[in-house]
Amino acid sequence: MTQKYTDSNSQNSSNDLYRELSSTDNRYLESSANGSHPMDDLEVDRIIQPLSSDDFNPTLSVADTIVQMLVKLGVCNAFGVAGGAMASLWNALSNSTLQVLNFRHEAGAAFAAVEAHFASDRPTVVFTTAGPGITNALTGLFAARGEGAKVILLSACTSAPQRGRWAIQETSSYTLPSGGMFTPGALFNYAITIESAAQLPQIFRKLALGLAQPGGFVAHLSIPTGVQTSLVEGISWPQLDVAAYRVTAKPEKIAKSAMLLFSEPFAIWVGFGARHAAEEIRQLAEKTGAAVMCSPRGKGIFPENHPQFVGVTGLGGDASVTTYMEQQPPARTLVLGTRLGEPTSFWNQAMIPQKGFVHVDIDPEVPGVAYPHANTFSIQSDIKTYLQELLKYLPDTACADASSLPHPQPEAIAPAPDYPVRPEILMAAIQKIVVEGSDAVVLAECGNSFTWATHCLRFTTPHRYRVSTGVGAMGHAVTGVVGAAQAQNSKAVAIVGDGAMLMNNEISTAVKYQIPAVWIVLNDARYNMCHQGMKVLGLQGADAEMPPTNFAMIARGMGAEGVVVENESDVEAALEQAIAAKVPFVVDVMIDPDRPAPSGGRNKSLAAQGVKSTTTKKTAHQVSFPCV
Template sequence: MSQNYTQITSQIGTQPYDVYQPNGCVQSETVGCTQDSKDKLNGNSKTTPVVQQPAQPSLTVADAIAKMMEDLGVCCAFGVNGGAMAGIWGSLSNSLIRVLNFRHEAGAAFAATEAYFASGRPTVVFTTAGPGMTNALTGLFAARGEGAKVILLSACTSSPQRGRWAIQETSTDTLPTGGIFTPGVLFNYATTVESAAQLPQIFRKLALGLAQPGGFVAHLSIPTAVQTSAIDETLASFPGVHCSLVTSTQETIIRTAQLLSEGPFAIWVGFGARDAAEEILQLAERTGAAVMCSPRGKGIFPEDHPQFVGVTGLGGHGSVMTYMQQQPPLRTLVLGTRLGEPTSFWNPLLVPPGGFVHVDIDPTVPGVAYPKAETFAIQSDIKAFLQALLQHDDLLASASVTSLWLPCPEREEMAPGSESPVRPEVLMGAIQKVIVEDSDAIVLAECGNSFLWSTHLLRFTQANRYRISTGVGAMGQAIAGVVGAAAVRHGKAVAIVGDGAMLMNNEISTAVKYQIPAVWIVLNDARYNMSHQGMSMLGLKGADALIPEADFAMIARGMGAEGIRINKETDILSALEQAMAATGPIVIDVIINPDRRAPSKGRNQGLASQGAKPTSAEKTELHVSFPQVSFPNV
């Protein structure tokens, strides 16, 4: 027979005390008396045994916040524990959310960012007070720049202890309030939870922010004492919140179709269009338009398609400039890219005569990178916009492009030889075959020369398989992020990284703890080679970018992972195959030729437009007349 339980709450001092009776019967209980005293008070002639159940813990603010995160769709939380946030840590650990304890808060934030992009679900970063929170800020800065949806749960000092030199004090006495504990350029939404009564309002604001297209980075700072304070159970019940997509009007759609029908047009695809790959392909094939993409947009439009003319910007292809100079379109339809420096170098040759039709969910984006170019700006969800545009067959038919020939991205394939050290081009060819073509693994490229080699030489035919950071470009994002990506997809994720970044911030130990099948391919050249090559190309001498050669295979084994060191090109394929077959984390340490120049291509043209001119088409040595030049522009 089933049993029903009724809860009766009394008090021992200030502590709740719960007594349960079966079958719906309620028994009053006098607390703090002996059994004989209870019998006398109740008029009992004999002692009746009373079975006391263990006291049930009260619901706390931390419990309610963990439940809130579940209701918001969070599946994973990444962080580093600490005493000031024990309440939050404990509640997350006992929730339905998977909690992964990292070795550094920046690594946790990078992992949370890449976990979001790999899963499409918001993620949590948890940190303790003081340096725990500030360590995470670089990763959260990257999350905001990349357009991720991440919530930081941090601890702060309780109000009675503020200003009294508490351990790792986190308050307005020790940290600036603006931009960290309030909304600003770092956080879309931020607040300090001083009372449980705030939770329903906080939930609504988080839910609205997460429901909108684009990124959303939030920060809830919870004082240590507040985390464990008891609350009414009703405060842990959060209603659903519904948002509609931002779409353009029918008049805007018709005007767009008219503009595109006035002459040949191109399509410039950015990372913000990653959910509209099918619609972009339909539009391109229906009209014959040439398609190019930003570095972050690789794979959204298949890179083996005959209408694909190449990647623009950092690590891009000269074929784009060939197209723009030999078959310039009247207009370019820009989808989901800010056209910033890493994507365009603000090169005026990329501006077509009729200007841009620029679609973005963020109304502040169109017209900023090229303020002098004619721009028809449209605020809309890109998938919804293209679906509406594709309904106008009559106008799109007149927009069809007749092109006898479109340039394709240049190929620089090299057959493996007996070369030692390994040429990066050969390594990328092997990665293309074993990882890109023969697996479904996500590939992340670290900033620096790893980014340039990967972007220029790898070819993707699917969206959401290639991840790089072109905005913040923080060292360590791919190295730590690969753990988050592999964790949420329960499958392979591969990071192509440099030795300098690998020494700065890696989470091999975390991957070992949870047996996450992350793969690191290290381009080991014993230097910060983008800086080393950049200084040489700028003609600046004396700066030291060399670092002692590290054995990353040995380091990996010392942490409990697998490690393979490659010195010869003939060993690359077998090592990569072994890495993809491994069930746990593995590091492939590749000794590469440091003298192979990373592909610059469009970078030199971008620099030339700012005042620096190459001495010849064959040489990459530059005489610089522009005084403020960064290495990615060289």
């Protein structure tokens, strides 16, 4: 179904005319011209409002006009930190129909924008002032590109007459490298410094085309302080009517993939890029009897309680996947929307089926990279379109019996003293109260929080679980949860470590805007993935401990609510209180720091890359270091 993004206040919205773009050639995009490619995720159809000269008042400033362009592009939310160099732009944003959230740190604003995009499926905006405003946001924008989000950065820069004269927070080629920050490259699909209002029509076209393409799109518009207030006069705005399009494979390639898959038993490996094709994946699996596994980011796309689900692969994954590959190996594996990178596969050779992969992705450079020596039949297509065509080739024969497939099994939890809280007890309570008892989106921070949540929690629907596996920056979930909750106007829950909470949380922002975010803190007074990892590697002397912190007290000091949980018997009641709260809430859980995280696969991957451990097999624990 096509989802139209329109400005609800536009008088012309009911009369918009749209056209579909069906071409698979997106070489006209700035991103492709500079060697970058779409991320391996799939977007539902997004339609940009047509734009013409009637939409703009010639007395508007450049800043006001840029904001109008953003509204036309379907943006609803802007996250950032203001400053003097972008005062006019900040004013234009604040007096528009956009919801503008002023954050405490630009990195947090960027992470929130990423998660707001995935929660709403709309493009989002990050705004910063010059100099450190831009550099502070770079990690979050790096994550936006890595996660495949659609995010536009608006930043201020020094006006041309003042460049090279040591202006306050000077932002120019004298102080910052222009390549990659103000031009397209590895960080931005599209980037430009706006020196004149005459550039705006072409910039709008570039943005509209970029947002219409499948996959992620991260752009940077840098607006000099003086240009922000200049008037938009004498500009011709051509009619611009852009619709989202899908990348589709040639019929002969789909037919060949059907022959390869349906001739022998095969498995399905589901990644985050397949999140909009859940129904088609389920149809394919149930009609063929194929076993299904998923990446950490792909949890819930195929129900984890389904009899054909064999487990999660990679970091925090399930031993049942290994059992399946050893005891009932498929002839081939159909890979859908995952790059099969280290967090998903650990490049484990045991994951290569005898006859190789059929790998589907919108980025033609993805298939074959993770396993370059494996036989890979690659298909460039978005996942939903490919599966809709593949299902037409299904044979009439009965599907294979899936009753003997292995499944992830919850590990028995032995009785123990009520204090401190064991992480697996906490996860069981989160499963009951948050996952099954609410509709909240759940985010997990990198580190042990990632591995415990990925390993223990089970989801039966897509769009409920978010982790970052490419960048894996600390501070992503503790700030991203605010964007997720705000964008969907409902609960979002972040499972995080104490180190991440001390690094960069946005409790104050959530309080200001009364955003119903919940933080569940695994409080062990350590960077515990580092602590446990160094120990298992036999490396001594590194200090990963930190002074104990009362995060519930900090939350209350900022105007939120919070509770400290010291006993396992109190965990469920605390979570119920957090889910029922109408205000931001912190659940500060004193966890057992010595419980080994379920991350053994990462250690094997590190060993394969040359990291040596001095521990013996008898003393080694299933610990991961570092997360990604």
